[in-house]
Amino acid sequence: QKEVEQDPGPLSVPEGAIVSLNCTYSNSAFQYFMWYRQYSRKGPELLMYTYSSGNKEDGRFTAQVDKSSKYISLFIRDSQPSDSATYLCAMSPLTRYKLSFGAGTTVTVRA
Amino acid sequence: DAGVTQSPTHLIKTRGQQVTLRCSPKSGHDTVSWYQQALGQGPQFIFQYYEEEERQRGNFPDRFSGHQFPNYSSELNVNALLLGDSALYLCASSFKSGNEQFFGPGTRLTVL
Numbered sequence: 001q002k003e004v005e006q007d008p009g010p011l012s013v014p015e016g017a018i019v020s021l022n023c024t025y026s027n028s029a030f031q032y033f034m035w036y037r038q039y040s041r042k043g044p045e046l047l048m049y050t051y052s053s054g055n056k057e058d059g060r061f062t063a064q065v066d067k068s069s070k071y072i073s074l075f076i077r078d079s080q081p082s083d084s085a086t087y088l089c090a091m092s093p094l095t096r097y098k099l100s101f102g103a104g105t106t107v108t109v110r111a
Numbered sequence: 112d113a114g115v116t117q118s119p120t121h122l123i124k125t126r127g128q129q130v131t132l133r134c135s136p137k138s139g140h141d142t143v144s145w146y147q148q149a150l151g152q153g154p155q156f157i158f159q160y161y162e163e164e165e166r167q168r169g170n171f172p173d174r175f176s177g178h179q180f181p182n183y184s185s186e187l188n189v190n191a192l193l194l195g196d197s198a199l200y201l202c203a204s205s206f207k208s209g210n211e212q213f214f215g216p217g218t219r220l221t222v223l
Contacts, residue, residue: 101153
């Protein structure tokens with residue numbers, strides 16, 4: 001079993017829809033949770049960064065962490081074609097700095 | 112403010128050869144981490160450098176080695192290349208105490 005599980009999709013939605021992405025993990029030591037966006041043949045771009053459980057909102061993006069269920073989510077409201085990319089979840093423990101990534105979910109937003 | 116830069120962009124090598132990839136961290140960052148991303152997979156942690164020392168290492172063989180220079184830039188060296196080493200190699204930089212890692216564009220290595 002992988003340390004971080006993420007449904008690879010692909011996920012296709014119409015423009016303006018809400019995109020819902022999620023990851024589950026097995027390591028209860030994880031404290032920091034991140035979402036990255038990666039366009040084709042580019043490096044990952046940090047979108048959201050959260051610590052421990054709770055919600056965080058930044059513009060059209062909302063990240064949720066439920067440590068009791070070992071489950072994290074990213075919601076993208078009012079999706080745009082420019083949101084078409086692969087979304088990677090990543091996490092790390094409190095005292096170490098290695099990031100453990102999910103496999104990524106490929107999202108296409110149709111105009 | 113310059114972000115993380117990597118060179119070269121692309122590289123083609125043959126099995127058994129050696130390769131060196133380079134990374135310059137984001138301005139003000141002092142820690143560099145290297146990741147390998149195979150096609151269709153998430154990045155896998157190789158190692159991290161801080162104060163010119165390897166601080167943490169992932170599950171990669173000794174063929175993978177690195178170096179950090181006094182100006183915080185870093186190199187990744189891979190010896191005795193295998194076909195399976197073909198991947199996108201990503202460099203990420205951060206502050207020593209920070210978990211936020213900012214990635215460069217990557218170097219795409221193809222081993223024939």
